[in-house]
Amino acid sequence: MKKILVAPLNWGLGHATRCIPIINGLIDNGFEPVIASDGVALELLKKEFPKLISFELPSYDIQYAVNGKNFKWKMFIQIPKIISAVRKEQKIVAKIINAYHFDGIISDNRLGVYSNELPSVFITHQLNVLTGSTSWLTTKLHKRYIQKFNECWVPDVENSPNLSGKLGHTSEKIKNVKYIGPLSRLSKKTTQTVYDLMVLLSGPEPQRTILEDKIISELKNYKGNVVFIKGVVQKEQTIEQIGNITYYNFMESHEIETAFNESNFILCRSGYTTVMDLAKLNKKAFFIPTPGQYEQEYLANKFKKEGIIPSCKQENFKIEKLNKIDLYKGFSSNNEKINWEQLFGLF
Structure with a gap:
């Protein structure tokens, strides 16, 4: 070969x-x-x-x-x-x-x-x-x-x-x-909704941790079921249940595909790979671009102007802003x- x-x-x-x-x-x-x-x-x-x-x-x-x-x-x-x-x-x-x-x-x-x-x-x-x-x-x-x-x-x-x-x-x-x-490594599947919200983090430090801390603080006022994937790849996978939130340090592809399909809304960065995954799965989301990263800020603004995905600056994020998701059409499936x-x- x-x-x-x-x-x-x-x-x-x-x-x-x-x-x-x-x-x-x-x-x-x-x-x-x-x-x-x-x-x-x-x-x-x-x-x-x-x-x-x-x-x-x-x-x-x-x-x-x-x-x-x-x-x-x-x-x-x-x-x-x-x-x-x-x-x-x-x-x-x-x-x-x-x-x-x-x-x-x-x-x-x-x-x-x-x-x-x-x-x-x-x-x-x-x-x-x-x-x-x-x-x-x-x-x-x-x-x-x-x-x-x-x-x-x-x-x-x-x-x-x-x-x-x-x-x-x-x-x-x-x-x-x-x-x-x-x-995209993911495929669209017909499943029942298990989670109201999926939080998906990744990206270099220290911004990944800064956003993680901010979202965890905001989720204290969120009543729905949440799967929270921190995007920290370690030797062993860890799973922790705290109230209505299930925390994972990371997931492998088959697990993250299931979590995506079982989640109603996604809260994540506006990185291009995530954009491709959301488009493949025809998902609605809320974007928080990495501060100062022009590429992510451009993509967040582009999809907001097109009425596809709402977004805001990291320092302005409040959990109530997720209510805007339903006002946007989300991505059309890309086959x-x-x-x-x-x-x-x-x-």
């Missing part, structure tokens, strides 16, 4: 979870996927695919600002550290390729995971990288990296209506871009199937 290296960025859990359908697609089409990442992204995929070979890559060690207003500048001062990690990544990937004779690479936003000797794919929903007044610069730099790959797969449709908006669609076309359709055989033809 041809070996394909699959390497998601460790930035929250979104990049890793949207690689799950890709890994399954590779297996179903006779390839041998090999996982490479770091941190919680690597741990998550090792739990999902315990029989697959995996490698640890250098961490980008991206740290968020406590204050959302400082997000951009906190990111900019970390650029030298990120570039250093990318260079280390390139060296390790070159050694892995030489030792294990790979036939292709799929990188989800890991800038250093490519090879001039092998077909290499870059996955991103951000052809435009929004950073406020410096968006032109970050977009230009990102484009330079994208063009090092044979193909760039955008997990969205090319035409309107679409999910990524201006993030995944540029006025100037990029030659190696392919729109492959939204990626478009990805042609894996055609995509993997590159290899």
Whole structure:
């Protein structure tokens, strides 16, 4: 079997979870996927695919600002550290390729995971990288990296209506871009409603914990049944029942699929992977974008303006705001199937 290296960025859990359908697609089409990442992204995929070979890559060690207003500048001062990690990544990937004779690479936003000797794919929903007044610069730099790959797969449709908006669609076309359709590890199932609300957290610290503490405080005034998934991937799963709330540190794919389908409403970040999951399952939700993260703020505003999902700033969240969910139409189910055989033809 041809070996394909699959390497998601460790930035929250979104990049890793949207690689799950890709890994399954590779297996179903006779390839041998090999996982490479770091941190919680690597741990998550090792739990999902315990029989697959995996490698640890250098961490980008991206740290968020406590204050959302400082997000951009906190990111900019970390650029030298990120570039250093990318260079280390390139060296390790070159050694892995030489030792294990790979036939292709799929990188989800890991800038250093490519090879001039092998077909290499870059996955991103951000052809435009929004950073406020410096968006032109970050977009230009990102484009330079994208063009090092044979193909760039955008997990969205090319035409309107679409999910990524201006993030995944540029006025100037990029030659190696392919729109492959939204990626989701989840499937819509007909089930009885068990939970009135599902809280789904992920993302880098300290913002994940800040939001967790705020929501727990607000839920004291909530009467319905709640399943609360903290998004903290650890060696063992923990489950704790406190009153009307069932807490999980993390769930594997089959468990989270069940929880999604059994929940009436979802309270979560407006990350793009979550957006794709909600669209696949035709769910209603409430978004709280990560403070200062332009991408999530853009998506939250986009779906609010379109009358699909309500949202608010993290500091303004009150449990009563969930009453707005019924005033919005929610996502329409997305049933478009990805042609894996055609995509993997590159290899």
